[in-house]
Amino acid sequence: MGTVTDASKDATGIAFIDKKVTVVFVLGGPGSGKGTQCANIVEHFGFTHLSAGDLLRAEIKSGSENGTMIQNMIKEGKIVPSEVTIKLLQKAILDTANDKFLIDGFPRNEENRAAFENVTKIEPEFVLFFECSEEEMERRLLNRNQGRDDDNIETIRKRFKVFMESSVPVVEYYNSKGKVRKIDAARPIDEVFDAVKGIFSQFSKKAT
Numbered sequence: 001m002g003t004v005t006d007a008s009k010d011a012t013g014i015a016f017i018d019k020k021v022t023v024v025f026v027l028g029g030p031g032s033g034k035g036t037q038c039a040n041i042v043e044h045f046g047f048t049h050l051s052a053g054d055l056l057r058a059e060i061k062s063g064s065e066n067g068t069m070i071q072n073m074i075k076e077g078k079i080v081p082s083e084v085t086i087k088l089l090q091k092a093i094l095d096t097a098n099d100k101f102l103i104d105g106f107p108r109n110e111e112n113r114a115a116f117e118n119v120t121k122i123e124p125e126f127v128l129f130f131e132c133s134e135e136e137m138e139r140r141l142l143n144r145n146q147g148r149d150d151d152n153i154e155t156i157r158k159r160f161k162v163f164m165e166s167s168v169p170v171v172e173y174y175n176s177k178g179k180v181r182k183i184d185a186a187r188p189i190d191e192v193f194d195a196v197k198g199i200f201s202q203f204s205k206k207a208t
């Protein structure tokens with residue numbers, strides 16, 4: 001793991017990431033199964049799972065000065081400003097001894113993507129992309145029952161629109177660089193994971 005010194009801190013007080021890390025972005029529409037499959041990848045391949053949405057929800061709970069703004073953005077299905085999300089991701093990476101990260105649900109738009117690359121200098125190893133119909137994703141989200149403020153039909157529709165308009169272009173960008181690994185995520189959970197396992201075969205299995 002790299003060391004972090006005061007000299008390597010940026011203007012916001014967050015240290016630059018000066019350790020060598022492997023990052024896989026996990027993208028897909030709302031409810032496509034990103035979190036579910038990330039838990040399986042953590043279990044089998046020893047990655048650390050960083051869900052940008054979970055980090056933002058934890059920020060709301062922590063009573064941070066950005067909490068109300070983040071809460072309002074999530075209720076509207078909007079994308080939180082890049083600097084807020086990137087700061088949380090940077091901190092999580094630096095605070096974790098692991099060197100392999102799944103970044104779930106980020107980057108959500110082109111601005112997120114460019115800002116993350118500029119600030120962290122990290123290029124993803126590849127992008128795991130879960131493909132699923134809106135009909136199936138809507139069914140899953142309405143049955144999730146985790147008490148999320150954004151799992152209601154009104155916000156779900158807004159999230160689908162933001163995904164199509166802002167997040168799909170990010171997938172297209174990485175596709176043009178040959179970095180996208182597409183998965184048919186409409187299948188049952190274990191079948192989806194069988195496909196995921198094939199893609200992660202380059203990483204050694206976690207010792208049990």
Ligand SMILES: Nc1ncnc2c1ncn2[C@@H]1O[C@H](COP(=O)(O)OP(=O)(O)OP(=O)(O)O)[C@@H](O)[C@H]1O
Pocket residue numbers: 028029030031032033034035036037053105140141143144185186187188189190192
């Ligand atoms: N392949 C699958 N088949 C059926 N149900 C699934 C499948 N994968 C996940 N689910 C269920 O669908 C719901 C959404 O899954 P999950 O939370 O993993 O999605 P997500 O992509 O992380 O969503 P979000 O973008 O909203 O965070 C959960 O209740 C989960 O148990």
Ligand SMILES: O=c1ccn([C@@H]2O[C@H](COP(=O)(O)O)[C@@H](O)[C@H]2O)c(=O)[nH]1
Pocket residue numbers: 030051052053054056073074075076077078079080081085104105106107108150159
């Ligand atoms: O990079 C991100 C990630 C998430 N958001 C906001 O959070 C919600 C929920 O995200 P999930 O990935 O579904 O947990 C999302 O709709 C955005 O409002 C964000 O702004 N930036």
Ligand SMILES: [Mg+2]
Pocket residue numbers: 034035051053105
């Ligand atoms: Mg999720």
